[in-house]
Amino acid sequence: MIHKLLIKPDQLLGNGVTSFMLTKAYFERHSSELRESRSLEDFVGSKLGVPIVWLDQVHGSKVGSVHASTEDLIDACDGLYTEEENIALAIKTADCLPLILSSKEGTELSALHVGWKGLQKGIVENAILKFKCVTENLVAWLAPCISSENYEVGEDVYTLFVNSDSQSISSFISSSNNGKWLFSLKQECIRRLQRLGIEVISNQFCTFKDEDLFYSYRKNTSLKRMVTLTWRKNEK
Numbered sequence: 001m002i003h004k005l006l007i008k009p010d011q012l013l014g015n016g017v018t019s020f021m022l023t024k025a026y027f028e029r030h031s032s033e034l035r036e037s038r039s040l041e042d043f044v045g046s047k048l049g050v051p052i053v054w055l056d057q058v059h060g061s062k063v064g065s066v067h068a069s070t071e072d073l074i075d076a077c078d079g080l081y082t083e084e085e086n087i088a089l090a091i092k093t094a095d096c097l098p099l100i101l102s103s104k105e106g107t108e109l110s111a112l113h114v115g116w117k118g119l120q121k122g123i124v125e126n127a128i129l130k131f132k133c134v135t136e137n138l139v140a141w142l143a144p145c146i147s148s149e150n151y152e153v154g155e156d157v158y159t160l161f162v163n164s165d166s167q168s169i170s171s172f173i174s175s176s177n178n179g180k181w182l183f184s185l186k187q188e189c190i191r192r193l194q195r196l197g198i199e200v201i202s203n204q205f206c207t208f209k210d211e212d213l214f215y216s217y218r219k220n221t222s223l224k225r226m227v228t229l230t231w232r233k234n235e236k
Contacts, residue, residue: 004023004025004213005022005023005025005026005029006020006021006022006023006026007020007021007023007143007144007203007205007213008020008021009100009141009201010201011201013100013102013106013139013141013201013230014102014103014104014105014106014107014109014139014232015104015105015106015232016085016106016232016233016234017102017106017109017230017231017232017233018229018230018231018232018233019100019102019141019228019229019230020228020229021098021143021144021226021227021228021229022044022226022227022228022229023213023214023226024211024212024213024214024215024224024226025212025213027224027226030043040092040225040227041054041072041073041090044090044227044229048088048229050086050087050088050231051072051086051087051088052072052087052088052089052090052229053066053070053071053072053073053074053080053082053087053088053089053090054072054073054074054090054092055073055074055077055078055079055080055090055091055092055113056073056074056075056076056077057077057078057091057092057113058076058077058078059078059113059115059117059118060076060077060078060117060118060121060123061078061079061118061121061122061123061126062076062077062078062079062123062126063077063078063079063080063081063110063112063123063126063127063130064077064079064080064081065080065081065082065130066080066081066082066084066087066089067082067084068084068087070087078112078113078114078115078118078123079110079111079112079113079118079123079126079127080110080111080112081108081109081110081127081130081131082108082109082110083107083108083109084232085231085232085233085234086231086232086233086234087231088229088230088231089109089110089111089229089230089231090111090227090228090229091111091112091113091227091228091229092113092225092226092227093113093143093145093207093225093226093228094207094214094215094216094217094222094224094225094226095145095146095151095207095208095216095217095218096113096114096115096145096146096185097112097113097114097115097119097142097143097145097185097186097189098111098112098113098114098142098143098144098145098226098228099111099112099114099124099127099140099141099142099143099189100112100140100141100143100228100230101127101128101131101138101139101140101198102138102139102141102230103131103133103137103138103139104133104137104138104139105133105137106232107133107232108130108131108132108133109230109231109232110127110130110131111228111229111230112124112127114145114185114189115185116153116157116161116183116185119185119188119189119192120157120160120161120164124189124192124193125192128196128198135196135197135198136197136198138198138199139198139199139200139201140193140198140199140200140201141201141202142186142189142190142200142201142202142203143203143228144203144205144206144207144210144213144214144226145185145186145205145206145207146185146206146207146208146216146218147184147186147206147208147209148171148173148182148183148184148185148186148187149182149206149209150206150208150209150218150219151182151183151184151185151208151218152175152177152180152181152182152183153180153181153182153183154179154180154181155179155180155181157181157183158172158181158183161188167191168188168191170187170191171183171184171187171188171191172184186202190202207226214226
């Protein structure tokens with residue numbers, strides 16, 4: 001489902017689970033309020049109505065666990081997992097892939113910041129290991145990220161992936177530029193999820209190409225970010 005201000009998955013991820021990405025258009029509409037806030041985190045927190053846990057994202061593979069007593073910022077971490085209700089998990093991106101994982105019952109949730117480094121180091125697999133349910137009971141939503149046609153990487157990246165998992169070669173296409181490859185973060189993530197029997201929900205957006213909706217670091221070295229959020233509501 002598409003809206004100018006936010007993007008949601010096409011189906012419910014789990015019982016009571018809310019997930020969406022706040023787009024560039026959302027932040028531009030609220031630009032004056034954002035300027036008056038101390039930070040992006042404070043601004044989003046003032047709008048959401050539930051506590052939010054943020055990450056000091058470092059392009060790693062660490063996935064932290066969130067409990068009722070968890071601080072609102074976790075250092076040096078790129079993924080979150082929780083069984084708590086009414087606590088939102090937040091990911092900031094401007095080309096990297098925001099990945100949301102949920103059990104179909106909605107009792108377990110994870111939010112990941114997936115760049116090529118974290119993906120190659122196993123952040124997706126690390127998050128899945130946190131879940132108590134079987135993988136066939138998981139649903140994954142890949143929020144918008146950069147597409148392969150606009151994501152060129154070097155031979156070093158290609159070699160790292162293929163040496164650690166030969167099947168990763170399917171996510172690379174040789175570039176017209178010598179020694180370069182076009183890499184699909186989305187395809188590689190989907191491949192890793194589907195081989196574990198996980199249902200995947202994706203989209204055709206590109207954060208580089210669809211500039212009305214998204215910030216892109218690759219396109220204009222933007223320091224601004226979209227925010228992807230997920231939480232399970234308890235209305236009691």
